[in-house]
Amino acid sequence: MPKQKKFNLKPEIDGTTIKRWAVRIAVIIVSSIIMAVMVRFATLSDEDVANSVLRGEPILQIVILSLINAAILSTLFTYTLYVKRDSDVGIRDKTVPVIAVAVLLTFVFSMIFGSLVSLYIVPLSLCSLLVATLVDRRVGIVTNILISQTFFLAYILVYGTENAVESSAALVTSMVASIFLIMFLDKAFSRLKFTVVGMLVGLCTAVIPMLINYLVDANETTTILLSGLWSFLSVVLSLAVFMIVLPLMEYVFRLDTQFKLQELSSLENPLLKRLSREAPGTFNHSMVVGNLAELCAEAIGENSLLARVAAYYHDVGKMKNAEYFIENQKGYNPHDDVIPEVSVAMIISHVTEGYAMLKKARIPDEIADCALQHHGTTPVNYFLYKAQNLTEDNLDRKEFSYPGPKPRTKVAAILMITDTVEAASRALAEKMNSPKDFRALVHNMIKQKADLGQFTECPITYKDLDEIEDTLVKAIPSMYHARIQYDNNNRDREKKD
Ligand SMILES: [Fe+2]
Ligand SMILES: [Fe+2]
Incomplete structure (x- = not known):
């Protein structure tokens, strides 16, 4: 009878494991610092925003913001390990870089469109779609929730509480749209079909911020209509960037998606x-x-x-x-x-x-x-x-x-x-x-x-x-x-x- 293998509760720690964890930690630290600098930079550059919460010592603020970002990214990574314990060993080493790149890209695009067009264009679905497609759908949904909360925090820190309801409406809508898009990922076997359905999701969910803004002030027709438009554009922008970035990430990280x-x-x-x-x-x-x-x-x-x-x-x-x-x-x-x-x-x-x-x-x-x-x-x-x-x-x-x-x-x-x-x-x-x-x-x-x-x-x-x-x-x-x-x-x- 073959000798039975002893069940080993302690994972073996060798040179490769240490290197792997060092890379993961480095990626989390670097991306957290980049995001923190971006938030601080946005605050400094926007002279019109008198309500900014972030005033005073920038270095200390960057350190604190980096710690908050690192905590969120680490939580996401830990959750990935939790849900993917038994299968998909191929992605495990790439999880942290994939999540970090997805979050950073969403952050950068939000910053760019936030300053160029409107604060309420938030391509939040980009992040959750990339993670859901390349890592796991469950992780995509958790990313969606955690990142939207982080974005909300960033908004409050950068722009103050004056536009909190509008920002919150935009983020809630993005979250709802992202969940529908993630659920549809499995059913759409062509990029075109996915884009068309994505646009429909964008149109349907655009009603949410309009209703919220109606509650705030029913007479502000322009604000109500614009909130719907920004919401729709957020989904369209997310889909457009997703379609461009996904093949690049598939290539760089050698990952397979249904597409x-x-x-x-x-x-x-x-x-x-x-x-x-x-x-x-x-x-x-x-x-x-x-x-x-x-x-x-x-x-x-x-x-x-x-x-x-x-x-x-x-x-x-x-x-x-x-x-x-x-x-x-x-x-x-x-x-x-x-x-x-x-x-x-x-x-x-x-x-x-x-x-x-x-x-x-x-x-x-x-x-x-x-x-x-x-x-x-x-x-x-x-x-x-x-x-x-x-x-x-x-x-x-x-x-x-x-x-x-x-x-x-x-x-x-x-x-x-x-x-x-x-x-x-x-x-x-x-x-x-x-x-x-x-x-x-x-x-x-x-x-x-x-x-x-x-x-x-x-x-x-x-x-x-x-x-x-x-x-x-x-x-x-x-x-x-x-x-x-x-x-x-x-x-x-x-x-x-
Ligand atoms: Fe063979
Ligand atoms: Fe064969």
Whole structure:
């Protein structure tokens, strides 16, 4: 019986962890100071604002403001750790910079439009949309609440309490609009659709500040109408900047969003086009795995588009030595001319080659990680047995196994399962005639991976594995049905002839 691992309550602290935390703290401190300086600078530059609360020693005020900002950013980051404990390990290191950049950008745009057009243009939705899209929707909503309160505080400090009701109305409206936009993020699969719906949200929520201003003074028709206009423009501005900034942040931080995944799923993508030209067999295999992975992810409540896209790119590394992979061979098998050790090195290298290619093409980390993990640490049995037949020496099993790491997310585990099941069912399709055959095949494939300990580093459960098995048993026969029917008919005809 394998020795049971002791549960370690204390996280291991090594050089990388210390460096990671140092970067996080530095980002929080720097962005907090920038925001504090901006608030203080706005107060000094606006001579007309006689009500400013901030008077006196600027350095001390900047220090105090920085501390307040740092407390808010740290709270957001802590909340991110709290909600994202089990999944999405890819984003964790980038959370602080992403939140800091999103908050800073919103701050800068608010300052610019506040001084150029109107105080009540607050692109608050920009911040929450960026965080919701790049980090997590729940964190986006908490960001929305915390940042709007911070903005309100900044308004009071800079402009005094004279316009408190109007500022508050603008911020409440932005908060409401942001929540609707965040909820809609999941449903909108194109940037255009999202923009159109965003504008509608902007129009509907513009009523809120108008009603609040009506309560304050029903005779101030211009103020009432203008508050609606500023509110609408706040949402439009947020959406416009969001659409420009999001692709830049996706690129810089190598993060995937539903929008980015949509783009990557296009077969016009240069890497996929190259794959279809240089390794057509692998390309077809990846498309089928994409369909299966999407179905499985849907069945267990994971991101189905991410699963599909990860499957599309999981074997791009095979382009380097395409003819060494069975699906691309047309008669000639180059493995016949080399020793098993060389063969296995060629086969195994496709995971690291693929990972390097995806990194170079700046494909989001989550997809590159799936490519690296899709074979885990499994052995390449065919060449291991072939080598064992050629020698009496004891072979190092590790040399005939993939380097890992094992799947770290549920999507990576789905990819591992669908990849092997697709390859095996393609090879055995003709021999399988009943649903029982398909179930036996899928069950054995999943069991084999589990027995090899391939799911010990990801949060997948037995229930998930059952769901995946059921999904594949239903999906595979229909996928190969046409081919099997065609082959059987032909065989029957040949027999008759
Ligand atoms: Fe592979
Ligand atoms: Fe594959």
